[in-house]
Amino acid sequence: MVARPSRSAPRPLAPVPDAAGLRAVALAYLARFSATRAGVERMLARHIDRWVRRAVSSGMDEDDAARAVQPARGAIAGIVTDMEGLGAVDDARFSEFRARSLARAGRSRRMVAAHLGARGVDEATVSHAVEEALGPRDGEGQETELAAALVFARKRRAGPFVRPDADGAEVDRRYRRAMDAMARAGFTHDTARRALDMELGEAEDRIMRMRMA
Structure with a gap:
């Protein structure tokens, strides 16, 4: 009997999103796409939401995951303002x-x-x-x-x-x-x-x- 290949191990959970990481995500996104201020804010919020879903699916308590990303959510507006200052968002x-x-x-x-x-x-x-x-x-x-x-x-x-x-x-x-x-x-x-x-x-x-x- 031929053995079935084992499933790959689940991808380890990335670190909690922070301001520096979100800034890098925003710069990478704006290097590829033209977007409005609101569009970048929504994109960063979705990035955080994905981390929360992965954290919960990895076993973290949902409330703990939500609290862990609160500083990142609070940093979004300032990051987008920085992107405007750079001329990347207009x-x-x-x-x-x-x-x-x-x-x-x-x-x-x-x-x-x-x-x-x-x-x-x-x-x-x-x-x-x-x-x-x-x-x-x-x-x-x-x-x-x-x-x-x-x-x-x-x-x-x-x-x-x-x-x-x-x-x-x-x-x-x-x-x-x-x-x-x-x-x-x-x-x-x-x-x-x-x-x-x-x-x-x-x-x-x-x-x-x-x-x-």
């Missing part, structure tokens, strides 16, 4: 970059703002970043919003982007479905209609100009 810069990226991917102004808010960026920073990245709502921002709507329509293959061989019924069906989808995605009725009624050449030019801006 909510305004992150928000402007992400706003441009999302608009180019076909997201409406409203959805861009919601996306940033969900990542813990405060309302004033979101408002300023959207204005800077996409333009004023009553000016340049309207053109950016229209270009984003065109990207959305292109993904749906509707309006100017419908298949050349589509018959009238399919054209109408895709138009109606795109109008409904664009409303749910935060585009106004007027912006959606302008995008879907546009000629293909102009639509492609507008998308190109937005992506080159």
Whole structure:
């Protein structure tokens, strides 16, 4: 009989997280990813939570594990402030970059703002970043919003982007479905209609100009 290989021994529990260790975790994370202040805080909290779960599964009392990491939890805010001082965390810069990226991917102004808010960026920073990245709502921002709507329509293959061989019924069906989808995605009725009624050449030019801006 062939003996079964023995299971590997469980990984030993790492030391209790401390400020120095969390700082190293934050620096390693920010070397790979762009993140908001709130995002880094959540990442460090999850790192601590994982240690607590491993400690409990290793036999430590849950209350003892929770008490052991209290100093680390208290250090998170200061570590993130240090990251801001180093320029590694900048909510305004992150928000402007992400706003441009999302608009180019076909997201409406409203959805861009919601996306940033969900990542813990405060309302004033979101408002300023959207204005800077996409333009004023009553000016340049309207053109950016229209270009984003065109990207959305292109993904749906509707309006100017419908298949050349589509018959009238399919054209109408895709138009109606795109109008409904664009409303749910935060585009106004007027912006959606302008995008879907546009000629293909102009639509492609507008998308190109937005992506080159």
